[in-house]
Amino acid sequence: MVKKKFAETPNFTIRKDFRPLDVKEKGLVFVGYEISDDKKTMNQFLHYDQLYTIRHGWNSPFFIGLLEGKIMGTRCPKCGDTWVPPRTHCWNLDCNLQRTEWIEMPKKAKVHTWTVAGWSGRSSLKRLPIILVYGVIEGSKTAIANELHGVNPWDVEFNMPLKVVFKPKEQRIGAITDWHFEPADEWEPSPMNKEKERIKKLVEPVYEWVKTLK
Secondary structure, eight states: OOOOOOOOOHHHHHHEEEEOTOOOOOOEEEEEEEEETTOOOEEEEEEEESSEEHHHHGGGGHHHHHHHOOOOEEEEETTTOOEESSSSSSGGGGTTOOOEEEEEEEEEEEEEEEEESSOOOOOGGGGGGGEEEEEEEEEEEEEEEEEOOSSSSGOOOOOOEEEEEEEOOOGGOSGGEEEEEETTTOOOOOOHHHHHHHHHHHHHHHHHHHHHHO
């Protein structure tokens, strides 16, 4: 019996290679991608001691959107719920796994929760401390994780307004690191209090330690 094909094999005509000739990366590094000619499917190439292929499949428009400076989400045409990160099918029981549709989302968000990283792998040591937030993109039913820049770790607040900031186009690789959160232009931190003092006391030694790194 011949098995039914769920989809035709994409024809990949757009390719980009970030890997310099004769250079073998150490650690985890994105080294390239390919996109189908209809711009619906994307594969990424990841080097971690050997070469891996990440096949994004139906989630490809999210990563292709990053290359274009867009936050792409999905919306259920039946109930109207919207998600970032995207869901290819609606999770509401009444929608019976309805296939979702792609929409461009606003570059606005709010902090759902956050943490401050005082340690990391070697590639990020000199950037410590790192603020990682789960931000809810405006209109989304779920939160997405990314770094928050441009604010002191002790000044982060629940529900603080955020904006999405992309890297310059020539630096984007189609990965979540193509963008980060920053405080919205109109936001100002609240006055110092006991909780902020506690966090500041914990974080300040990290800043001093990073200064000693070569």
